[in-house]
Amino acid sequence: MSSEGNYYVPEQSKLPIFCATAMGLMAFGAASWVIEGGDAKIFLVGLALMTVVMYKWWSLVIDENMQGLVSPQLKHSYVLGMLWFIFSEVMFFAAFFGALFYVRVLVNAWIGGEAAVALFDSTPTAAAAANNEILWPGYERQWPVMQTPDQAVNGDSAMFKGPDRSMSLPLWEYPVSQWLSKLYTLLPWLPLWNTVILLTSSFTVHLAHTGLKEGKRDVFLRYLGITVMLGFLFLCLQVAEYYEAYAHYGLTLKSGIYGTTFFMLTGFHGAHVTLGTAMLLIQFIRGLKGQFSSDDHFGFEAASWYWHFVDVVWLGLFLVVYIFG
Amino acid sequence: MMIGAPDMALPRMNNLSFWILPFAFAILVSTLFMEGGGPNFGWTFYAPLSTTFAPDSVNYFIFAVHIMGASSIMGSINIIATIMNMRAPGMTYMKMPLFVWTWLITAFLLVAVMPVLAGAVTMMLMDINFGTSFFNAAGGGDPVLFQHVFWFFGHPEVYIIILPAFGVVSQIIPTFSRKPLFGYSSMVYATAAIAFLSFVVWAHHMFTVGMPIAGELYFMYATMLIAVPTGVKVFNWITTMYRGALTFETPMLFSIAFVILFTFGGFTGLMLSVAAADIQYHDTYFVVAHFHYVMVAGAVFSGTAAVYYWLPKWCGKMYNETMGKIQFWIAFIAFNITFMPQHFLGLAGMPRRYADYGLQFADWNMVSSIGAFMYGGAQLLFLFNVVRTITHGQPVSDAKVWEGAEGLEWLVATPAPYHTFIKPPVMSVGGEGPEWRVDAPAPAMAFKMAPEAG
Numbered sequence: 001m002s003s004e005g006n007y008y009v010p011e012q013s014k015l016p017i018f019c020a021t022a023m024g025l026m027a028f029g030a031a032s033w034v035i036e037g038g039d040a041k042i043f044l045v046g047l048a049l050m051t052v053v054m055y056k057w058w059s060l061v062i063d064e065n066m067q068g069l070v071s072p073q074l075k076h077s078y079v080l081g082m083l084w085f086i087f088s089e090v091m092f093f094a095a096f097f098g099a100l101f102y103v104r105v106l107v108n109a110w111i112g113g114e115a116a117v118a119l120f121d122s123t124p125t126a127a128a129a130a131n132n133e134i135l136w137p138g139y140e141r142q143w144p145v146m147q148t149p150d151q152a153v154n155g156d157s158a159m160f161k162g163p164d165r166s167m168s169l170p171l172w173e174y175p176v177s178q179w180l181s182k183l184y185t186l187l188p189w190l191p192l193w194n195t196v197i198l199l200t201s202s203f204t205v206h207l208a209h210t211g212l213k214e215g216k217r218d219v220f221l222r223y224l225g226i227t228v229m230l231g232f233l234f235l236c237l238q239v240a241e242y243y244e245a246y247a248h249y250g251l252t253l254k255s256g257i258y259g260t261t262f263f264m265l266t267g268f269h270g271a272h273v274t275l276g277t278a279m280l281l282i283q284f285i286r287g288l289k290g291q292f293s294s295d296d297h298f299g300f301e302a303a304s305w306y307w308h309f310v311d312v313v314w315l316g317l318f319l320v321v322y323i324f325g
Numbered sequence: 326m327m328i329g330a331p332d333m334a335l336p337r338m339n340n341l342s343f344w345i346l347p348f349a350f351a352i353l354v355s356t357l358f359m360e361g362g363g364p365n366f367g368w369t370f371y372a373p374l375s376t377t378f379a380p381d382s383v384n385y386f387i388f389a390v391h392i393m394g395a396s397s398i399m400g401s402i403n404i405i406a407t408i409m410n411m412r413a414p415g416m417t418y419m420k421m422p423l424f425v426w427t428w429l430i431t432a433f434l435l436v437a438v439m440p441v442l443a444g445a446v447t448m449m450l451m452d453i454n455f456g457t458s459f460f461n462a463a464g465g466g467d468p469v470l471f472q473h474v475f476w477f478f479g480h481p482e483v484y485i486i487i488l489p490a491f492g493v494v495s496q497i498i499p500t501f502s503r504k505p506l507f508g509y510s511s512m513v514y515a516t517a518a519i520a521f522l523s524f525v526v527w528a529h530h531m532f533t534v535g536m537p538i539a540g541e542l543y544f545m546y547a548t549m550l551i552a553v554p555t556g557v558k559v560f561n562w563i564t565t566m567y568r569g570a571l572t573f574e575t576p577m578l579f580s581i582a583f584v585i586l587f588t589f590g591g592f593t594g595l596m597l598s599v600a601a602a603d604i605q606y607h608d609t610y611f612v613v614a615h616f617h618y619v620m621v622a623g624a625v626f627s628g629t630a631a632v633y634y635w636l637p638k639w640c641g642k643m644y645n646e647t648m649g650k651i652q653f654w655i656a657f658i659a660f661n662i663t664f665m666p667q668h669f670l671g672l673a674g675m676p677r678r679y680a681d682y683g684l685q686f687a688d689w690n691m692v693s694s695i696g697a698f699m700y701g702g703a704q705l706l707f708l709f710n711v712v713r714t715i716t717h718g719q720p721v722s723d724a725k726v727w728e729g730a731e732g733l734e735w736l737v738a739t740p741a742p743y744h745t746f747i748k749p750p751v752m753s754v755g756g757e758g759p760e761w762r763v764d765a766p767a768p769a770m771a772f773k774m775a776p777e778a779g
């Protein structure tokens with residue numbers, strides 16, 4: 001709620017209209033790019049404009065803050081804005097997680113000729129079986145989908161061919177009795193390392209925050225630096241993982257629904273890690289310039305919230321895509 | 326202005342979300358001139374029509390939806406931040422005007438579902454260009470998945486359209502009944518309940534795709550539940566009018582028509598929600614009639630009411646009341662001539678989304694077309710009235726244009742000054758309900774200044 005006193009109303013600005021122009025160019029450009037025979041020219045022009053606008057815009061906001069123009073009320077508006085933005089990101093991921101769940105639990109059973117969840121799925125067994133016989137004869141319910149319905153029907157001439165190997169927990173390949181002795185198979189399993197890295201980075205960003213609040217600049221910079229490096233390391237490992245998938249696992253975007261959900265979920269997560277790392281890097285540079293004080297550092301706080309969010313998403317991914325993949 | 330703020334919480338972002346729209350619109354329009362034609366798959370753009378069988382221009386459509394989504398999300402975040410953070414001191418949540426409440430909840434719905442729409446079009450983009458198989462059963466996906474994702478956005482979207490309309494009507498009816506709104510808090514809770522339920526009923530648009538019986542039943546009962554909070558609202562509007570000192574200026578006429586017609590549309594909605602019956606009604610003109618009753622009578626009538634109600638405040642001039650009333654009666658009658666027969670056509674089996682129809686449907690279609698032209702005429706009259714008000718209207722200078730109006734916007738000068746509240750207004754509690762004192766705000770500037778606001 002407002003307190004008494006005057007409101008801060010910023011100067012009129014041309015930035016928004018340039019920003020919108022850039023977005024328009026990028027959208028139009030991206031569409032022309034993906035169409036066969038298209039190119040990226042317009043998109044790149046848009047991107048260049050966007051970079052300039054973003055730079056100017058954030059500088060302006062930072063300047064206003066340095067001049068003390070930003071009232072506590074406006075700061076609170078920034079906080080609300082960031083939190084609701086993160087909420088919208090949660091919903092974006094929810095769409096993809098929901099899609100994964102739907103395909104994996106329901107569709108997979110139905111086209112395989114089975115009831116999905118015996119208790120609730122009242123599709124008569126005969127009807128379910130007919131589903132399979134008429135549409136995709138020979139397809140069996142399975143996850144990960146290693147042999148697509150397309151392959152079940154069309155064999156080698158299929159358009160969607162399942163992968164040779166999946167990304168899931170290596171221990172699943174052995175009976176439970178052997179798990180202990182096979183624990184070493186986890187060592188080269190990248191997702192595990194990525195989990196360790198991200199969890200650690202969430203912790204270090206927290207340490208950076210406490211350091212900042214206590215006014216210890218060196219602690220802040222050290223831990224923030226480590227966090228940025230961990231983020232970067234995560235991305236490198238993910239690139240390595242994708243390379244493995246394409247080169248050795250036969251797992252691509254085109255290998256049916258398993259490849260689709262795997263790459264889309266981890267890919268969007270990776271994009272968010274990239275963004276988060278960039279945000280933290282900018283905060284690091286601002287930290288070097290000494291723009292933060294122990295009680296005024298919202299830019300950093302926002303970036304760290306984002307980072308925690310990205311971390312939580314990863315935990316979800318690790319569970320449903322890798323461990324129970 | 327209704328919460329005593331000078332501008333949105335984040336004015337530059339507000340400006341940005343506005344400027345994105347012309348670009349998104351331009352991209353969409355440009356697809357009409359492209360090779361292969363514009364997007365040709367209806368507003369629901371079901372896969373595989375919009376993926377496997379779509380023209381190239383679908384890619385432009387996808388990215389246009391993306392930036393429009395970004396615009397909506399930014400706009401909504403801004404609305405939420407403004408309402409949560411910029412209310413005048415003393416204006417607690419439960420003292421906010423209902424219009425503000427409905428916008429708060431609408432914005433929440435938008436932030437929640439626009440990203441899901443973005444997800445849906447992203448899946449399309451990948452399926453079309455990068456060989457994924459979200460909506461392709463050959464790869465293990467499912468075209469019906471598209472419908473689930475789409476309607477998870479689509480159903481809340483219809484409430485996004487209607488909630489602000491509820492808000493408008495909840496401002497206007499008390500004004501012209503000269504009574505406070507009946508059951509204010511139940512209105513707030515009903516709005517919240519509708520918003521919540523709107524997330525869990527989406528598959529009532531999909532009764533015919535072959536869901537398991539358990540799914541059909543669940544979505545049927547959940548949908549029917551929405552009728553309860555909706556009923557609460559209708560009851561409150563009617564009770565507000567009961568024994569009020571009613572007068573029937575144009576905004577009031579449109580609001581009353583809204584209540585009647587919307588209730589009617591709600592009932593046909595209830596009919597559609599019966600899964601077994603919907604197998605007959607689905608994709609017929611009955612559905613078309615349903616959603617025009619809720620959307621045209623809902624969103625357009627209340628929008629018209631809102632313009633007449635606040636126009637004097639916006640531009641300091643009074644519209645022509647007689648012309649407004651004439652427009653109302655033409656619109657009301659023409660609307661029913663247009664859409665009532667579509668119920669009969671639908672029940673008789675006329676499918677929607679075809680350019681042609683069997684001869685047995687010709688008569689009612691004729692009636693419907695006549696109504697449509699009349700309705701169009703009424704809209705032209707509306708446009709004329711508004712433009713004429715701005716150019717030739719009778720000046721009004723009272724802060725309170727309508728005798729029974731309550732709320733902050735009626736305490737500041739008419740037309741409202743630029744960045745109305747440089748200082749937040751002060752509330753003094755006394756007598757019935759809150760009373761506001763506005764410390765002489767910035768001197769009223771000429772109307773010419775207003776368009777620069779934002």
Ligand code: HEM
Pocket residue numbers: 369483484486487529530548549551552555590591592593594595597598599603606607608612615616619620623
């Ligand atoms: C009591 C409340 C309501 C109920 C029970 C209800 C129920 C339904 C059902 C079951 C359908 C699907 C019909 C079919 O395709 O077979 C439907 C369609 C539709 N409803 Fe409602 N509805 C209600 C209120 C509203 C409101 C308030 C709006 C918008 C302002 C709305 C807009 C629509 C639209 C646009 C469609 C058609 C979507 C399409 O297929 O293009 N409805 N409604």
Ligand SMILES: [Cu+2]
Pocket residue numbers: 479480483527529530
């Ligand atoms: Cu619906």
